[in-house]
Amino acid sequence: MPAPTLSHLDQLEAESIHIIREVAAECAKPVMLYSIGKDSAVMLHLARKAFHPGRLPFPLLHVDTTWKFRDMIAFRDRMARELKLDLLIHVNEDGLKRGIGPISHGFSALHTDVMKTEALKQALDKWGFDAAFGGARRDEEKSRAKERIFSFRSAKHRWDPKNQRPELWRLYNARKNPGETIRVFPLSNWTELDVWQYIHREDIPIVPLYFAAMRPVVRRDGQLIMVDDERLPLNPGETPEMRMIRFRTLGCYPLTGAVESTATDLLAIVEEMLTATSSERQGRVIDHDQSASMEKKKQEGYF
Amino acid sequence: MRRLDPAKTSIADYLAEQENKDLLRFITCGSVDDGKSTLIGRLLYESKLIFEDHLQALEADSKRVGTQGGALDFALLVDGLAAEREQGITIDVAYRAFTTDRRKFIVADTPGHEQYTRNMATGASTAELAVILVDARKGVLTQTRRHSYIVSLIGIKTVALAVNKMDLVGYEEAVFRRIEGEYRQFAESLGIGHVTAIPLSALRGDNVVTRSTLMPWYGGASLLAFLEDVPIDRAGSEGPFRMPVQWVNRPSQSFRGFSGLIAGGSVRPGERVRVMPGGRETAVERIVTFDGDVERAVAGQSVTLTFNDEVDASRGTVIAAAKDPLPVADQFETSILWMGDEPMLPGRHYLVKCATRTVQGAVAQPKYKINVNTLEHTAARTLELNEIGVCNLALDAEIAFAPYGENRDLGGFILIDRFSNNTVGMGLIHFALRRASNIHWQALDVNKRARAALMRQKPCMLWFTGLSGAGKSTIANLVEKRLHAMGHQTYLLDGDNVRHGLNKDLGFTDADRVENIRRVAELGRLMVDAGLIVLVSFISPFRSERLMARELVEAGEFIEVFVDTPLALAETRDPKGLYAKARRGEIANFTGISSPYETPENPEIRVDTAHRSAEEAAGDIVGYLDQAGRLSGQ
Numbered sequence A: 001m002p003a004p005t006l007s008h009l010d011q012l013e014a015e016s017i018h019i020i021r022e023v024a025a026e027c028a029k030p031v032m033l034y035s036i037g038k039d040s041a042v043m044l045h046l047a048r049k050a051f052h053p054g055r056l057p058f059p060l061l062h063v064d065t066t067w068k069f070r071d072m073i074a075f076r077d078r079m080a081r082e083l084k085l086d087l088l089i090h091v092n093e094d095g096l097k098r099g100i101g102p103i104s105h106g107f108s109a110l111h112t113d114v115m116k117t118e119a120l121k122q123a124l125d126k127w128g129f130d131a132a133f134g135g136a137r138r139d140e141e142k143s144r145a146k147e148r149i150f151s152f153r154s155a156k157h158r159w160d161p162k163n164q165r166p167e168l169w170r171l172y173n174a175r176k177n178p179g180e181t182i183r184v185f186p187l188s189n190w191t192e193l194d195v196w197q198y199i200h201r202e203d204i205p206i207v208p209l210y211f212a213a214m215r216p217v218v219r220r221d222g223q224l225i226m227v228d229d230e231r232l233p234l235n236p237g238e239t240p241e242m243r244m245i246r247f248r249t250l251g252c253y254p255l256t257g258a259v260e261s262t263a264t265d266l267l268a269i270v271e272e273m274l275t276a277t278s279s280e281r282q283g284r285v286i287d288h289d290q291s292a293s294m295e296k297k298k299q300e301g302y303f
Numbered sequence B: 001m002r003r004l005d006p007a008k009t010s011i012a013d014y015l016a017e018q019e020n021k022d023l024l025r026f027i028t029c030g031s032v033d034d035g036k037s038t039l040i041g042r043l044l045y046e047s048k049l050i051f052e053d054h055l056q057a058l059e060a061d062s063k064r065v066g067t068q069g070g071a072l073d074f075a076l077l078v079d080g081l082a083a084e085r086e087q088g089i090t091i092d093v094a095y096r097a098f099t100t101d102r103r104k105f106i107v108a109d110t111p112g113h114e115q116y117t118r119n120m121a122t123g124a125s126t127a128e129l130a131v132i133l134v135d136a137r138k139g140v141l142t143q144t145r146r147h148s149y150i151v152s153l154i155g156i157k158t159v160a161l162a163v164n165k166m167d168l169v170g171y172e173e174a175v176f177r178r179i180e181g182e183y184r185q186f187a188e189s190l191g192i193g194h195v196t197a198i199p200l201s202a203l204r205g206d207n208v209v210t211r212s213t214l215m216p217w218y219g220g221a222s223l224l225a226f227l228e229d230v231p232i233d234r235a236g237s238e239g240p241f242r243m244p245v246q247w248v249n250r251p252s253q254s255f256r257g258f259s260g261l262i263a264g265g266s267v268r269p270g271e272r273v274r275v276m277p278g279g280r281e282t283a284v285e286r287i288v289t290f291d292g293d294v295e296r297a298v299a300g301q302s303v304t305l306t307f308n309d310e311v312d313a314s315r316g317t318v319i320a321a322a323k324d325p326l327p328v329a330d331q332f333e334t335s336i337l338w339m340g341d342e343p344m345l346p347g348r349h350y351l352v353k354c355a356t357r358t359v360q361g362a363v364a365q366p367k368y369k370i371n372v373n374t375l376e377h378t379a380a381r382t383l384e385l386n387e388i389g390v391c392n393l394a395l396d397a398e399i400a401f402a403p404y405g406e407n408r409d410l411g412g413f414i415l416i417d418r419f420s421n422n423t424v425g426m427g428l429i430h431f432a433l434r435r436a437s438n439i440h441w442q443a444l445d446v447n448k449r450a451r452a453a454l455m456r457q458k459p460c461m462l463w464f465t466g467l468s469g470a471g472k473s474t475i476a477n478l479v480e481k482r483l484h485a486m487g488h489q490t491y492l493l494d495g496d497n498v499r500h501g502l503n504k505d506l507g508f509t510d511a512d513r514v515e516n517i518r519r520v521a522e523l524g525r526l527m528v529d530a531g532l533i534v535l536v537s538f539i540s541p542f543r544s545e546r547l548m549a550r551e552l553v554e555a556g557e558f559i560e561v562f563v564d565t566p567l568a569l570a571e572t573r574d575p576k577g578l579y580a581k582a583r584r585g586e587i588a589n590f591t592g593i594s595s596p597y598e599t600p601e602n603p604e605i606r607v608d609t610a611h612r613s614a615e616e617a618a619g620d621i622v623g624y625l626d627q628a629g630r631l632s633g634q
């Protein structure tokens, strides 16, 4: 009998599991960043596969900016309960006290910087994690295409793109100097389509916001912003209207643009994706400046 | 990915079809101007993977920094890092994925310059096929040979020779045939089995995705069609079973599984296996996955195995077919590509990671290095960044392995610097050297303990390290005098004395310093074995070598004495006038001036010569030995 050949999803899955196990074996105190989105859902699923029938040998960490969609938080708590996850939640209390938010300061950049980038560094330092899994993919953005699967950060959490370690075969070098941390990206070689195909194949639960539904939105700077709670101040003349929308990517609700859609199930989402003409990051307000902005943010420690 | 036409296919059928696609990883090699980025950008573009917003950014970027006079510059799609874009070169490896209806592809785009050989090797290490670009106007160049050599070294057996810029030679068949012929001959000499030559124009899109009408004389497939169809011979499921153990899964007393990615062959429950090294035999009980137990697992899958008895396997061992277990050795002939900014130091201990096993080991002086441009072999004492050489490797422990040509996972290794923790080299095992297994250490009846008892002392090695002029020799001399007066058997190895005899062939380069210390440490070890209290007085500036010496003897036998004198103070003492000479530039590589001194982090004894006289320091050291019980026979 000829050996079964592995499909591309089988190969990607095996590679990701290998990476996750390698970190668990070689790092002193790893953590998995859980951002509640579809990529995190896939990453969590792969981690559960890696250690089955055992439990995950590391906790999950959610860096909560306090501006996530309510549905995201509800989903997160449900997953933690149902899967008996060891979930840590960190909020930048100092940032909260300073009243930093995506609206009050008018600058999304400052909010992202303080409540996300700063907060992540705080959390890693607070618990002393030496390695953090993230769900980023190389197909998301150009500078990510050059990032290694094991990506080192200085004690100040900076990324030095010109000084990356060679990464050979499946041999990952997880050794680091005191104070350094590693970001590990097990989904590096996955594309957006792979992620959806895998969610479909494995029947992985995802946040309902990915599916189209009638939701209250306002239109701002060409983006559809959902009025998720009463904190979103309405400009004069703005009234929320109910529209059939969904999200291709999830983050802080005032910074995340929705798309009009009728896709209420997975197959419809994939169909929309295959006929789409814009990339998923377009919904993220953070990327809209120069094309080198992501690289700059990463050097500063944005995940 | 072709855009879906919902009218023609149902999405469920489409997904079912897509799920069974195969994955092909390939590398593209070429130099700055060969059109590599343009070709990849074009493949992405033509397989419709570029979204409108990316296209808008591309249009804007093309106008701002493009090289096509404002027309779409596909290269900008793939040149990621800001620094690269400004300099118009590719300096790192970029990985991108694209999909057609037939296959999913991951392409590693790597720079072509000689100074980026390590980046190219990185990209090649995970590739199954290489696309080698040549400029039709220039033909096979030195760089083409270099790229092909690295491709063959890494073991890639299938090559597409993309003869680009055919538009600039009038789509002439003769030009293409000449290049093809020359290249085939060369590839054959490297042992690259399958070469397919394709004439194309990345800029204009000829023969990239569809066959060009401008080259009717070419009967082959377009590059993309070739990539979709080419069979890949994977180190597959046919060979004997091998799985390096990555993780021992032990959630409860009742379950103990061994997890790993299968590196070769296949396995079924009930099959006999051996755990290497060690060779204990057992049988596989279950193949456990999240989706339930399976009846068969093959190369490339990540699984968890259980055994039907108590046989244990720890991380770093390899579970192998019992009938065909893989060999075990600790000395090898290897090819090494050096990737560190500092040159390789023969004799220095590096960490060697092979599959899931990490052990220490030292690389011997290269037998030769290979000129990557001419493929000539030349003599070498070391390897510099991007140099490739054939060297013997000696490990501190035996590992289970396979020659690289048989199995990449079990024959490839990386070298890690123990202090910077950087990956400084990649290596490929050719074969094991039989030497090690033939020399069995004679178990002698008169051993170290017996000799030491007779001398009423416990042997040890006092290792004095510090700057030149720090006071090492002065203090070591005083210590030896005192020990001698107390009736102990000692020997003092001093830098200058040894350099006049045993090590007179060595100079002061970093490589020679490492060898100098290695010999002294080995000599010291034999003397410790003879029962002596050995005093070693050497500048020994590098932590790695001091650690190596420490590890040669038993725990507690190595006593590091850091003679801590600030450089300024040592320099004012300057008994031999050496600092003055070094300052004048008359001595090269002088520690503290033109060569680094790495301060000990946790010495057993630290002597502060600024505040303590040499006599006092000697008293402290003898006191330490006494306290540590080294001056009595029991």
Ligand SMILES: Nc1nc2c(ncn2[C@@H]2O[C@H](COP(=O)(O)OP(=O)(O)O)[C@@H](O)[C@H]2O)c(=O)[nH]1
Binding pocket: B466, B467, B468, B469, B470, B471, B472, B473, B474, B475, B573, B574, B575, B609, B610, B612, B613, B614, B617
């Ligand atoms: N004040 C002081 N001088 C010292 C001490 N040790 C050595 N010296 C002097 O420093 C000079 C260099 O010592 P030497 O043993 O030749 O240094 P080496 O090159 O490290 O072996 C000699 O003149 C010593 O007398 C010390 O502990 N205190």
